[in-house]
Every structure is written in structure tokens, then in C-alpha cells.
Amino acid sequence: MKKIARIGLDLAKNVFQVHAVDNNDQIVHSKAIKRGKLLEYFSQREPCLVGMEACSGAHHWARELIKCGHDVRLIAAQFVTPYRKSGKNDANDAEAICEALSRPGMRFVPVKTVEQQAILSVHRSRSLLIGERTALVNHLRGLLAEFGLVIPRGIASARREIPFLLEDAENGLPELAREIFADGYRRLCQIDQRISEYDVRIKQIANNSEPAQRMMKIEGIGPLTATAITASIGDGSVFNNGRQFSAWLGLTPRQNSSGGKTRLGKITKRGDVYLRTLLIHGARSALLKTSSKQDKKSRWTEALKARRNQNVAAVALAAKNARIIWSMLVNNTDYRLSI
Numbered sequence: 040m041k042k043i044a045r046i047g048l049d050l051a052k053n054v055f056q057v058h059a060v061d062n063n064d065q066i067v068h069s070k071a072i073k074r075g076k077l078l079e080y081f082s083q084r085e086p087c088l089v090g091m092e093a094c095s096g097a098h099h100w101a102r103e104l105i106k107c108g109h110d111v112r113l114i115a116a117q118f119v120t121p122y123r124k125s126g127k128n129d130a131n132d133a134e135a136i137c138e139a140l141s142r143p144g145m146r147f148v149p150v151k152t153v154e155q156q157a158i159l160s161v162h163r164s165r166s167l168l169i170g171e172r173t174a175l176v177n178h179l180r181g182l183l184a185e186f187g188l189v190i191p192r193g194i195a196s197a198r199r200e201i202p203f204l205l206e207d208a209e210n211g212l213p214e215l216a217r218e219i220f221a222d223g224y225r226r227l228c229q230i231d232q233r234i235s236e237y238d239v240r241i242k243q244i245a246n247n248s249e250p251a252q253r254m255m256k257i258e259g260i261g262p263l264t265a266t267a268i269t270a271s272i273g274d275g276s277v278f279n280n281g282r283q284f285s286a287w288l289g290l291t292p293r294q295n296s297s298g299g300k301t302r303l304g305k306i307t308k309r310g311d312v313y314l315r316t317l318l319i320h321g322a323r324s325a326l327l328k329t330s331s332k333q334d335k336k337s338r339w340t341e342a343l344k345a346r347r348n349q350n351v352a353a354v355a356l357a358a359k360n361a362r363i364i365w366s367m368l369v370n371n372t373d374y375r376l377s378i
Contacts, residue, residue: 041067045088046109047137049129050096058133064141069130081107090140092116092132093148101150113148114139117309146287149277151270158244158270162263165237166313172230179223186212197227241266250274253367256374257360258336259325264317268364271314275369281362288315290358306354315357322356323349335377 041061049056053074059067072080077100081089086108091097093113101111114136123135139145151159176197180190183201188210190200201224204210205217212220245251245262254265278284285291289309308315326349329337336359344352367374 041065043067043084043087045090045137045140046084047133047135047140048089048091048100049133049136050091050094050100051129054129056129056133058130058137060137069133071129078103078107081109084109086110088112088140090114090136092119092136098151098156102153105150111150112140112145113150114145115148115310118145146283147277149272152273155270155273158266161237161240161244162267162270162313165234165241168230168234168237172227172234175223175227175230179220179227182216183220186210186216188212198231201227238262250368253373254364257363258328259318259321259323259356259360260364261321264314264321267314267317269368271311272368275365278365278369281365284365285358285361287311288318288358288361290315290318290354290361318357318361319353322353322360325356326353 043059044062045060047058049058055072055074055077056069057072057080058069061067081104084107087110089104089109089111091100091111091113093115097113101113104111119132119135119139122138123131125131172194176194179197179201180192183190183204188204190196190204201220204212205221205224242262244266245255248266248269250269251262251265254260254268255262272278272284275284278287282291286307287310289307289312291307293305293307326340326344329340329344340352340356343355363374366372
């Protein structure tokens with residue numbers, strides 16, 4: 040039997056597809072395997088290179104296959120698509136993953152530990168509550184407008200205005216509607232409380248994480264960003280340099296270059312939306328204080344604000360912070376602000 044060099048594994052809920060090739064890229068076999076038989080299949084194979092798309096369940100299966108002795112690589116779906124030869128189905132997907140895995144310049148997604156995924160679960164649950172709170176406030180504002188009661192946009196305005204509207208007996212609000220709005224306001228308070236509890240938990244995680252503590256010394260990096268980054272990339276060794284990490288976050292400009300002429304556009308917005316959002320929001324916060332500082336980084340930021348605009352400066356500062364974070368994680372160093 041031919042020795043397997045690479046396996047492309049297309050994940051699913053119940054039936055998985057494997058595409059195995061030898062060192063000469065000749066197909067050894069391509070077949071479907073039920074979920075209960077997957078670990079048995081890989082435990083019976085000699086250690087080889089296994090590729091999967093970075094999708095739901097991928098990190099779990101990566102950890103399990105690593106225990107079987109295999110070298111597992113996760114690939115972003117957008118990098119697999121160009122290698123699919125024809126229509127999308129499980130067999131073609133597995134073959135495309137196997138082919139993408141063979142490319143020497145392919146970028147891979149770091150495999151997360153169970154501890155990292157647990158921390159990210161806290162972040163995801165908090166984000167879900169924030170989205171729920173925003174939807175609830177918009178819902179209440181829309182319903183109030185139907186009764187001619189308009190409140191300013193923003194969650195703080197809703198917290199401030201809705202109690203007064205409920206107490207005002209002369210605003211023409213029917214009793215039934217008043218009960219509905221009171222219930223909505225109670226839900227808003229409950230969500231606020233739950234978000235605060237998650238914030239406390241994230242601060243505790245940050246206080247117990249030495250890399251997060253070092254990271255929080257950077258301007259615009261707080262417990263949310265620090266814990267999310269450490270849980271997402273670990274020690275950062277999966278990236279060759281800071282620019283590659285920044286590109287993975289989608290903070291580098293799009294290129295449309297030809298004939299030796301470089302044309303740069305807006306940022307790519309690839310990769311982890313959550314991390315990119317946290318870094319940019321943190322950079323916006325840091326920009327509020329750069330005008331009163333005279334260090335090299337603040338002077339660079341202020342010059343960029345004057346030359347371009349606030350938004351461009353925020354994204355550029357976020358990209359710079361991402362590179363600094365990568366360097367600190369890989370080299371295990373502290374943050375040093377240049378004067």
C-alpha cells in the first residue's frame with residue numbers, strides 16, 4: 040500500500056471526506072468516513088500532514104488528530120477556494136484542501152487549546168449580549184416613535200429617557216404599551232448587568248495572564264483586547280513577522296500594483312473581525328491623548344492625523360500596535376515606548 044504524505048479533510052456534522060495522496064501527489068484514496076469512525080481511521084495511519092478548513096469544530100478535531108501523532112494545519116476557507124477544480128461538493132473540497140496544503144507559501148491558522156477556546160467563549164458570549172442590547176434599544180426606540188415619543192440614539196439615552204417616559208402619566212402612552220416598555224427596560228437592565236459580569240470575568244483572566252499584563256501597557260490595549268489576542272494566537276509564533284500578523288487581521292492595505300507601480304487602497308478587512316474591531320476602537324481611544332504627548336509614537340500619530348484624517352490614523356495606529364504585540368509575544372519582551 041502506498042505511504043500517505045498528505046490528507047485533506049473536509050469537516051461536516053456526521054460524514055467527513057478525506058483525500059489522501061502520496062509523496063508523488065498520486066491519489067491513495069478519496070472516501071467518506073462517518074463521524075464515529077474518523078479517529079479510528081487516523082489512528083491506524085502513520086503520522087502525516089493533515090489539512091482542514093478553519094471552520095466550526097476544526098480546532099477540536101485538530102487537537103484530536105495531533106494526539107494521534109499527525110501534523111495538523113488549519114487553512115482559511117478563502118485560501119482553499121482557488122484550488123477547487125470544479126463544482127463545490129465534499130470530495131472536491133477535500134481535494135482542494137489537500138492541494139492547498141502542499142503550497143510552500145500557504146498561511147495557516149494557529150490551532151487553539153481548550154483553554155484558549157474557553158476564553159474566547161467568554162468574549163463571544165459578551166459580544167452576543169452587546170448585540171442583543173443594541174437590538175433591544177433600537178426596538179424600544181422604534182415602538183416609542185409610533186406613539187410620538189422620540190428619544191435620542193444611543194444606549195445611554197435609552198437608560199436615561201425610558202424611566203421618565205414610563206413615569207409620565209400625561210404622555211398619552213396606553214397602559215398596555217406602558218407595561219411592554221417597562222418589561223423592555225427591565226430586560227435592558229438585566230443585559231447591562233450580565234455584560235458587567237462578563238467584563239469582571241475578563242479582567243480576572245487578564246490579571247492572571249502574564250502576556251496580557253505586558254500587552255496592556257500599550258496605549259489603547261485593555262483587558263478585552265489583550266485576552267482576546269492571547270487566546271487567538273498564543274505566543275504568535277505561527278506568524279513569520281509582525282506585518283504578516285497585521286495582514287491576518289486585515290489591517291494592511293489592498294494592493295493593485297502592476298508594472299512596478301504600487302497602488303495601495305483601503306484595508307483588506309480579512310481575518311478576525313472581532314480582533315480588528317477591538318484594536319481599531321482601542322486606537323481611537325489612544326488618539327484622544329496623543330496631542331498631549333511628545334513621544335515618538337504620538338508625534339507620528341499626530342503627523343498622520345494632520346496629513347490624512349482621524350480614521351486613517353486610527354487604523355494605522357491599530358496596525359502598528361498589532362506589530363508591536365507580535366514582537367512582544369514572540370520575543371517575550373516588555374513594551375518600551377520610544378522617546
